[in-house]
Amino acid sequence: MGDSTRDLTTLTFVGPRFEDHGLDLDVLPELVAYKNLLVETAKALWRSQHLDYERLPKNFEANLSIKFYGLIKGSTGVPLKRVIPEEKGNLSLLEDELDQAADLLENTIERAERGQPLPPELPKNVIPLFAGLGKTLRPREALAIRSARRPDQVRFTPEIREQLLRVAEGDYEDSILVVGEVRAADLDGCSFALKEDDGNKVKGFFMPEQEVLFTEALRDHAVRRLRISGTGEFSGATGKLKVVRRVNTLEPVSVEDRTHDSSAPPIWETIGKLAAEVPEAEWDKLPRNGSEHYRRYLRGTE
Numbered sequence: 396m397g398d399s400t401r402d403l404t405t406l407t408f409v410g411p412r413f414e415d416h417g418l419d420l421d422v423l424p425e426l427v428a429y430k431n432l433l434v435e436t437a438k439a440l441w442r443s444q445h446l447d448y449e450r451l452p453k454n455f456e457a458n459l460s461i462k463f464y465g466l467i468k469g470s471t472g473v474p475l476k477r478v479i480p481e482e483k484g485n486l487s488l489l490e491d492e493l494d495q496a497a498d499l500l501e502n503t504i505e506r507a508e509r510g511q512p513l514p515p516e517l518p519k520n521v522i523p524l525f526a527g528l529g530k531t532l533r534p535r536e537a538l539a540i541r542s543a544r545r546p547d548q549v550r551f552t553p554e555i556r557e558q559l560l561r562v563a564e565g566d567y568e569d570s571i572l573v574v575g576e577v578r579a580a581d582l583d584g585c586s587f588a589l590k591e592d593d594g595n596k597v598k599g600f601f602m603p604e605q606e607v608l609f610t611e612a613l614r615d616h617a618v619r620r621l622r623i624s625g626t627g628e629f630s631g632a633t634g635k636l637k638v639v640r641r642v643n644t645l646e647p648v649s650v651e652d653r654t655h656d657s658s659a660p661p662i663w664e665t666i667g668k669l670a671a672e673v674p675e676a677e678w679d680k681l682p683r684n685g686s687e688h689y690r691r692y693l694r695g696t697e
Contacts, residue, residue, distance in 0.1 A: 398479060399479045401477050402477075404542045405473065406426070406475065406539070408470055410533065410537065416470070417466075418466055418473070425532075426475075429540075430461055435518075437493045443570075449622070461475050461478070463475050464476065497543075498545060501542055519634070523633060523634050530556075537551060570624070571623070571626065572622070573622075574592065576590045579613070580610055585601050586598060589621070589623070597637060597638060600639065618650050621647060622647075623639060623642055627639050
């Protein structure tokens, strides 16, 4: 049958430059910038809904395939479609983080246009990415956006872009779940230094009763990591974690344990998926009394 598609979002370029229903090549970076916003928002939403997982599911980003197959009139509209791999089957009918991200981004733009506070569920680290959207728009131009689940479109303009970037300039606090190597611990100041897997280094503060876990993690830093949940301060300019302000829970993690992919599907799900791909005719060839006489069928003996 092949891959299937379903409507995701329509981006419509509005302005004198697009009245002939053609798409100026200069604005193609807008499509890439919008996809980056979508994907990073979807990733952040998944993490916020799966706090027990350290990593995204395997091939999470690679499976978020977005394409357009033509333009529509009415200025110049670009209908973006979600490509669903054939093996996902009926999952193509289910809403997921990418759909939620599209709706959330439009809600964010709509609130910014009205001068309202941004949605509280908006991942703060994606706000700086609005810097890449609308960069090619000229005066009197706008990017109208409407997801497949919203009745009305929202208009993204250079003015709204600047407004969102002003919000992003300030640092902010958000919940965290990080795993890293403890590189230093100051017992007098109840502070520590942590190195994340991506090389990002952050400072943090702990409660006196948490001191032992930090000092042990520092002593065994070559073979031990700490999984920390709590509250952190992020850079508004980069979205990077700067300081761990509060540590709510701590859990030691050995380096060997980190090789386990906790986001991988359970073995029974994998077996069920493989079994579903076997034709019924092949199942009919299996002996009905195989469990009772397995030695006969496996070894030729009872």
